[in-house]
Amino acid sequence: MRATLVIPALAAFAACQDNATPLDGAELPPPIACLPDRDGVLTADELPIALDGTATYHASPAGQTRAVDLAGADEDGTRVWDLDAEDPGDELVEVGATALGAQWYATAFAGGGFVTPQGPGIDAVYHLDDTGLWLHGLASTAEEPAADRTLLVYDAPVPVLRLPLRDGDAWTATGTVSGGTLDGLPYVGADTYTIAADGAGRLDLPYVRFAPVLRVETLVEVEPAAGGVMTSRRQTLFLFECFGEVARAESRADEPAEEFTTASYLRRFAL
Numbered sequence: 001m002r003a004t005l006v007i008p009a010l011a012a013f014a015a016c017q018d019n020a021t022p023l024d025g026a027e028l029p030p031p032i033a034c035l036p037d038r039d040g041v042l043t044a045d046e047l048p049i050a051l052d053g054t055a056t057y058h059a060s061p062a063g064q065t066r067a068v069d070l071a072g073a074d075e076d077g078t079r080v081w082d083l084d085a086e087d088p089g090d091e092l093v094e095v096g097a098t099a100l101g102a103q104w105y106a107t108a109f110a111g112g113g114f115v116t117p118q119g120p121g122i123d124a125v126y127h128l129d130d131t132g133l134w135l136h137g138l139a140s141t142a143e144e145p146a147a148d149r150t151l152l153v154y155d156a157p158v159p160v161l162r163l164p165l166r167d168g169d170a171w172t173a174t175g176t177v178s179g180g181t182l183d184g185l186p187y188v189g190a191d192t193y194t195i196a197a198d199g200a201g202r203l204d205l206p207y208v209r210f211a212p213v214l215r216v217e218t219l220v221e222v223e224p225a226a227g228g229v230m231t232s233r234r235q236t237l238f239l240f241e242c243f244g245e246v247a248r249a250e251s252r253a254d255e256p257a258e259e260f261t262t263a264s265y266l267r268r269f270a271l
Contacts, residue, residue, distance in 0.1 A: 036241035040200055040212050042165040044130045046241040049114055054096035056270045058206065061091055062120075066266040068249045070215075070236050070259045072201060079201030081215070081238070083247055083268055086206050092270060100125060105139035108153050112136045122150065126160075133161040135175065147184040152177045158193055160218070165239075167214060170196035188225040193218060203238050203247060205268045210240040217258055234260060243269065 034048050060066050072081040097114045100106050103123065113127035118138060125136040134157035140150040154175035162171055172194045180187040199215035216237040223230040234251035236259075249263040 034242035036243075038212060038241065040167065040214070042161075042163065042214060042239055042241060044128060044163050047128060047133065047161075047163070047244050048242065049097050049128055051097055051099050051114060054094035057093050057095060057267045058087075058090040058270045059093045059267045060087070060263070060265055061089060064089060065252075066249075066263045068261060068263045068266060070249060070261075072199065072215075075202075078211075079199055081201065081203045081213075083266075084204040084206050084209075093267070095267075103139070103141075104143040105151055108139070108151060109136045111157065117141075121148070127157070130163065132159040132163050134158065135160045137175070137177070137180075145184075149184050150180075150182050152180040152182065152187065154191075158191070160193065160195065161216070162195075165197055165214060165216075167197055167200040170198070189228070190223050190225070192221045192223070194221075195219075203240075205247060207271050208269065210238075210243070210246050210269075213238045213240050213246065219258075234258065236260075245269075 034046060036046070066087065069082060072079045074080075095117065097116045100109060100112045100115050103115060105123075105125075106112075109125045111127055112125040115123045115125055118124040121141050123139050123141050125139065127134050127136070135154070136157045137153040138150060139152070140148060143149060155178055156176075158173045158175040159171070162169060172192065175191045175193070177187060177189050177191075180189075195216065195218045197214050197216050200212050201215075202209055202211035203213040216239060218235045218237065219232060220235070221230055221232045232254050234255050236249045237245060238247040240246045245267075246269040248265075248267050249260075250265040251260045252262065252264045
């Protein structure tokens, strides 16, 4: 049964030279309209959704794990996460958002605004407003064949980010699917999201560092209504003003440790 993490990559198309420090002489892109104020508070205006554009990330290939240190270390009073080790096996991937409208499932998601890829053959539907980033559900990218069709619409959208977001914010929300389809079969169940912004500091990535970032930890517990076993997965997300996601690490299934050390998937912003 699925165990899905659904906070998307939002935007990371350019940087402000005063706020992201290049390493080893690397040059950063020119400034953009959204300039980080580095106040440690993430607002909706600092999460730009660039429709039909993409951001480039270093990503671990499917089936390959990565060792990660998500606890960080203290450096002169600043919490620092070191994810700057390059791995020759990483791939460059493009991640972006498209407007909700032309997809086969679009009419099922009233109030949805945009779509991001969630995994092979699966899309996630969201909208963003001043109070949060809201997940409406998941759907297969293709309507056919019927045996592969998935359509999971939450009865009410789930706030996967509450805004404005500060270090120390935490909440739990449940997305209920009352009459869905999963891999061509009827599905009823509930996804419980336990989310906490529980760290702020500096994030070191290959050739670039960001400060201050917010670390957001998410535990998703997927529980079918009948005949299934509850499964879970964890995600640690690092967010920076005007970039959105600059790094994420996803755990293996049913990982007990919040600060897990083996990532089933690691994705980091690429210059």
